[in-house]
């Protein structure tokens with residue numbers, strides 16, 4: 001159960017205290033795409049995301065780590081001028097480890113941000129990097145996400161009963 005608990009929980013990507021992450025020694029941010037940066041049916045970065053990335057790239061290496069395919073990621077790679085890792089198969093460790101090897105970052109230098117406990121948070125915790133949960137920004141979800149959400153419901157209820165993680169109760 002422990003691996004489903006995010007280190008940090010915030011409402012959205014704009015509410016995260018990035019200066020605190022910097023002070024913690026974080027040098028690389030892995031962003032989930034769907035319902036984290038933009039809704040699932042938005043096919044290019046918004047102005048707001050672009051502005052955030054321009055600000056963050058001064059302090060962090062930014063990478064989009066997504067279970068979506070390469071075709072979906074191309075407009076984001078080009079529009080945000082960042083590296084992307086497509087078909088990441090989160091929560092499996094392989095892509096995280098590949099990124100660490102490729103970019104020469106250690107576990108304590110990376111934070112992953114996403115909207116799903118079963119993929120984004122579980123994956124990050126398993127490899128020992130900082131995990132940051134945000135609320136999904138869109139209503140629409142793909143079939144696999146819907147299936148994940150069903151199981152995620154059990155996890156949320158269990159963590160809520162133990163007073164560990166409650167939706168809308170944010171923490172750093």
Ligand SMILES: [Mg+2]
Nearest residue numbers: 032034035115
């Ligand atoms: Mg997502």
